[in-house]
Structures are given as C-alpha cells and as structure tokens.
C-alpha cells in the first residue's frame with residue numbers, strides 16, 4: 255500500500271514516517287512507511303475530516319478543449335496566442351479549487367461526444383476526467399427519466415403545481431461531498447470506428463436539420479416568443495408518445511407475421527423507456543397495466559410536460575433562437591448548438607454554476623427567458639470572465655479555518671499547486 259506525505263511522528267516506532275494511506279469520504283487513515291504499522295488486523299480509528307459542501311460547476315467542452323490547447327505545444331497553434339495565458343490561469347484556478355475540495359466539475363456525455371469528434375480524444379478524456387476527479391453526470395436520458403417519473407407521480411395525484419427533487423446527488427456517478435484521494439487514474443478507452451462514424455454522421459444530420467428549421471423560423475415574422483415556446487414545449491410529449499406507438503405497431507406487425515429475426519433486430523427507441531418511466535410511476539400508485547397505458551397516453555398529451563425542467567428550459571432556448579431568426583439573424587446556429595441546448599436544459603437545475611459559451615450565455619440572459627429561469631445556477635462565459643474570477647475568489651475566501659487546516663494535514667502545503675503534471 256502507498257504511504258504518502260505529509261509525515262508525522264509514528265506512534266509505533268517514533269520515526270517521522272507516519273504518512274497518509276487512505277483518504278475516505280470524510281476521514282483518513284495513516285500508516286508508517288517504515289514499520290508498516292498499523293498492520294491489517296489492528297483496529298484503528300480514522301482521523302475525521304470536516305464535512306464538505308462543494309459547489310458543482312459545469313465546464314463546457316470548449317473550456318476543456320482550450321485548456322488542453324494552451325498546455326499542449328502541438329495543439330496550441332489552434333489557439334489565439336493572446337488567450338494561452340487566460341486558459342492556463344483558468345486551469346490553475348479550477349485545479350486549485352478542486353484540490354482544495356471546494357468545487358467539483360463532473361463531466362457529462364457532452365464531453366465524451368464532443369471529444370470523440372477530434373483525433374486527440376484520449377488527451378481530452380484524460381483532462382476532463384482529471385478535472386472531474388472521476389465524477390460524472392448520468393447519461394442525459396436517465397436524467398430525463400428521473401424527471402418524468404417524478405412528474406408522472408405528481409400528475410396522477412392530480413397535483414396542480416409540481417415540485418421535483420432536483421438534488422444533484424440523484425443524477426451523479428461518484429460522490430460530490432467526499433474528500434478526494436490524491437490520485438485519480440484515467441484509463442484509455444477504445445471506441446469502435448463504427449460508433450465514431452455514427453456519432454459524426456448524427457452530428458452532421460442534426461446540423462442540417464437545424465439549418466432547415468432556422469429557415470422556417472426566418473419566414474415566420476408574425477409569431478411571438480410565447481408562440482414558439484408553446485409549440486416547442488408542447489411537442490415533446492406527443493413526439494415521445496408517437497414514437498412509442500409506432501414502435502409497438504411495428505413489433506405487433508412483425509410478431510403477427512412470425513418474423514422473429516426482424517423482431518429481434520428491431521431497435522427499441524429511447525422514447526419507449528420514457529413512456530415506461532411514467533407507467534411505472536402510475537403502476538406504483540396502484541393502477542393496472544391497461545389503465546397505466548391509457549393514463550400515459552393522456553399524460554404525454556397533457557400540458558404537464560411543459561413543466562418538466564429539461565423540456566421547459568430547452569423550449570425557452572429554442573424559442574429564443576427562433577425569435578432571433580425571425581428578427582433578422584442570418585447565420586444559423588453552429589452544429590454544436592443542439593448539444594449545448596440539451597446539456598444546459600438538462601444540467602442547469604442541478605448545478606451551482608455553469609461556464610458556457612458566449613452565445614448560450616446571451617441567449618439565457620434575454621427576456622423573457624431570464625425571468626422564467628428559477629434556478630440558482632450562476633452563469634458565466636468569456637464575456638463576463640471577471641465575474642467568474644470574483645466567484646472563485648469568494649469560494650476560496652469563505653473557507654473555514656478547520657477546512658484549511660485539514661487540507662494541510664491531508665494534502666500537505668502544496669495543495670494549492672495546480673496539477674499541471676497531467677499535461678506532461
């Protein structure tokens with residue numbers, strides 16, 4: 255077992271070789287690197303650590319990508335020279351706050367998907383895993399399930415207002431408020447060439463769809479923000495339901511014809527799982543299977559779906575983009591916009607802060623969106639990076655003396671040194 259500094263006097267042999275062996279969520283253990291005590295069979299108490307309340311900060315993929323470029327000689331050619339210092343400083347801040355157990359920056363499926371688009375995927379993966387210390391948001395479809403299930407439970411109870419449990423601990427892999435071990439090991443992962451190509455094709459298709467939708471919006475000069483919002487927000491439920499019904503019809507057709515091979519190959523759409531979440535909520539409230547099916551039909555056609563956070567936020571953002579198109583914006587959104595809207599609409603309610611691109615930031619600060627977003631997350635982008643500086647300084651300034659003492663005790667004096675070694 256590794257024994258790490260800082261060392262104190264060993265209570266068994268008296269030498270200054272009693273170091274840190276294990277860091278647990280809220281306690282740590284020591285062992286002597288010389289006499290190796292305590293032995294495995296000796297019962298010892300851990301050293302308690304103060305409880306944590308880390309800020310959950312989401313960093314958009316462009317942040318991860320630019321940090322890597324700033325530190326990598328080969329890739330830095332793709333980064334404007336004058337911003338290299340900015341990104342190096344950004345990394346130092348994040349690294350220091352993370353090593354200080356003040357923040358956690360979980361990675362998401364957006365980081366994985368976007369990173370896969372470039373040949374240096376492995377380096378990006380190592381970086382976002384380092385920054386997140388292995389914590390990650392659940393895949394987006396599971397977060398949707400979580401929200402739909404809760405909404406369905408409240409809808410069937412005939413509640414008139416909905417209040418969902420949006421604690422981040424419910425949608426994360428790994429623990430947020432845990433003292434981190436010194437090391438996080440990132441293992442390379444190989445993706446099949448087919449998977450990569452399918453993802454790239456998917457991204458191109460989405461970009462082309464978006465261009466057509468944008469053209470439609472450009473021609474709709476007489477519509478209001480609210481018209482677009484309602485259209486967008488009300489389309490989610492029926493779309494899910496229709497995909498589900500189409501899938502059932504196909505299954506039943508193939509089954510009726512005895513085409514078992516084709517039936518086995520039929521890919522189950524994600525919408526099926528979303529419908530299942532609602533039905534599960536209904537059946538747990540005592541509805542029969544038949545009844546849960548008919549109620550799911552009514553549920554997905556209802557305006558309750560407008561109140562589910564991921565759908566509401568995304569509809570607000572698309573409505574703002576539609577308004578831009580109708581009021582003269584010529585350039586369609588870039589091909590990353592779809593993933594950005596998805597990421598923000600799904601993760602915003604769970605984060606304390608999000609660092610996003612300038613375009614999404616300004617979109618979220620337009621009225622009526624700004625007024626309708628009742629979430630606590632602070633939003634930052636390059637255009638207001640000085641506010642981000644203030645925010646991170648404030649986090650550090652608010653550290654309690656016990657916390658700072660524990661940091662020194664467990665990680666030593668150099669806990670404030672950014673982990674730039676990961677770029678070597």
Ligand SMILES: [Zn+2]
Nearest residue numbers: 264267286289
């Ligand atoms: Zn000893």
